[in-house]
Amino acid sequence: MKKLLLSLIILTLAVFTAACSSASGGEEETKKIKLGVSGSDTRIWDYIAEKAEKEGIEIEVVTFSDYVQPNVALAEGDLDANAFQTVAYFDTFIEEHNMDLSPIATTVLAPMGLYSEKVTSPDEIPEGGKIAIPNDASNGGRALLLLEEAGLIKLSEDYDGNLDLNKIIENPKNIELVEMVSAQTPRALPDVAASIINNGIAVDAGFNPTKDSIYLESETATPYVNIIAVRTEDKDNETLKRIAELYQEDDVADFINEEYKGSMIPTFIPLSDIGW
Missing domain, CATH: 3.40.190.10 (Periplasmic binding protein-like II)
Structure with missing residues (x-):
């Protein structure tokens, strides 16, 4: 009888532990990322968010109405990444405001x-x-x-x-x-x-x-390629790197070309080509 009772207790604890472990693991699998953009057009990021969701990454797109606050919010930790600016603007901004931010990928050329x-x-x-x-x-x-x-x-x-x-x-x-x-x-x-x-x-x-x-503007204006930016301390973050990879996949380029008819040009080039 004692052996049976002991076995039941052990079994109950094992089930309980497994359930807790499973619940905890489920929470860890969903990674939440806040990403800032400027303007109301979020079509590209809505598309990428759907892709990311399938991999357990939840992207919350936060819109801003200017070109200053997305970088300020990123530097202050209110965002995990932003994607709204050219590398030329970014380089000037972080130097003028002494911000420790870095690009992790190129995205599009949006001709002026x-x-x-x-x-x-x-x-x-x-x-x-x-x-x-x-x-x-x-x-x-x-x-x-x-x-x-x-x-x-x-x-x-x-x-x-x-x-x-x-x-x-x-x-x-x-x-x-x-x-x-x-x-x-x-x-x-x-x-x-x-x-x-x-x-x-x-x-x-x-x-x-x-x-x-x-x-x-000409399509060869590489200083004006847009980027995904993060805090420098997070540039090797696997989730952020995966989001960058998802952006640079062929289906995203096809989506941009179809959706924007040339007003946005997918431009996936190495960071070394833009001075990083």
Whole structure:
């Protein structure tokens, strides 16, 4: 009788222990990641979140309305990663704000465009016309390169890619460049001859960059490839690395090409190609 009772007790403890172990293991299998983006377009990350969910990774996409808070939130630990910025902007931002962040993967090239309600090509911009450009160092600098590519200005040979109007050495139409925060560039269209608008902001404003811009940035603009960024201490985190791998799979590239029709270009290149 005692042996039977002892056996029952041992069996009960074994079952209880196994149940607890199973429950605990189930909790550990689901890894939650908070990822920040700028703007309201979350289609790519919604698609990747579905893929990640099958591997026990829950991605919560947090949207922001500017280009500052996603990095601040990441640095302060409110996010695990963000994906909204070019490597050129990222490099400048972390240096200016002394943030210990690192990229773990490249994602897309989102071509910057020149838009207008008054003309249909850069050649039609009138003498002395005004063009709105972003006022931050990276995006403003990118805007100057776009204007040079469009044949409207010429920059000095030592131009470093950051916004500096003094680096304009030729301006045959005497174009007046009006600096403003990126989010304001679409709203400036009624008051200027043209406006240079970041891809994400243009989409949020209802534009299709490939159809509505009068000039679109070249696909070879590698300094402006977008990245996934994390805190440097987390750059080897297996879950974050797996999310980066999921992004760079062929089906995601196909989804981006189908969904965005050229306004977003999948650009999966080594970090060494962007200076990291």
